[in-house]
């Protein structure tokens with residue numbers, strides 16, 4: 001295994017019940033990287049993400065996430081792994097019966113935070129990070145979809161995760177709001193967390209570059225070059241100059 005990799009998959013096979021969804025998966029994530037998973041409906045993006053947080057077993061190959069061997073990880077260690085991950089889904093999954101502040105406090109207390117002042121400071125910090133400083137008193141259903149997704153991202157970064165896993169985080173949002181969410185994830189990535197994000201919105205890949213893997217025909221392929229035309233053009237220009 002590469003010591004520097006946060007995620008390293010080698011020849012991994014992923015099943016949903018008897019169905020082989022992806023085989024021979026080779027994937028790496030390093031600190032500071034932003035990775036997109038693209039591919040048609042049902043091509044295996046969510047299944048792959050689920051293996052990264054121990055929701056779905058890895059059937060074959062070598063799979064390591066933040067030092068945990070995902071082939072042999074014990075059930076009791078999965079919560080420890082998940083505390084180092086920030087997970088963002090398309091459907092927000094905020095607790096609807098409590099305020100934004102209480103949603104965030106709930107997670108901090110569940111992950112061992114006890115000091116009231118430290119909890120308050122951290123909540124204010126993450127709300128500021130996602131541009132929602134003055135919305136702590138609101139109930140989730142008093143927020144727009146984009147605002148709710150910002151709160152979900154705030155919740156995901158509370159414990160400064162090494163990796164954020166985002167499954168179609170812009171899926172329910174209009175184009176502009178979706179772009180703002182991806183911009184926010186890129187900013188968080190620049191400040192230290194690596195990101196793996198599934199998306200159907202290919203325009204985002206051009207606006208906010210990253211490494212791109214495509215799932216298709218039970219395989220996953222690095223297709224970054226297809227989505228980084230400017231960089232490719234510069235390389236071609238340089239070749240001509242030579």
Ligand SMILES: Nc1ncnc2c1ncn2[C@@H]1O[C@H](COP(=O)(O)OP(=O)(O)OP(=O)(O)O)[C@@H](O)[C@H]1O
Pocket residue numbers: 016017019021039040041042043044045046047048215
């Ligand atoms: N819980 C499950 N039980 C059985 N099969 C499943 C389950 N979840 C997904 N599958 C199947 O696994 C395959 C991959 O699904 P997956 O959700 O990973 O695709 P996806 O690329 O994320 O799709 P989408 O773009 O629609 O989110 C599909 O054929 C799907 O029907």
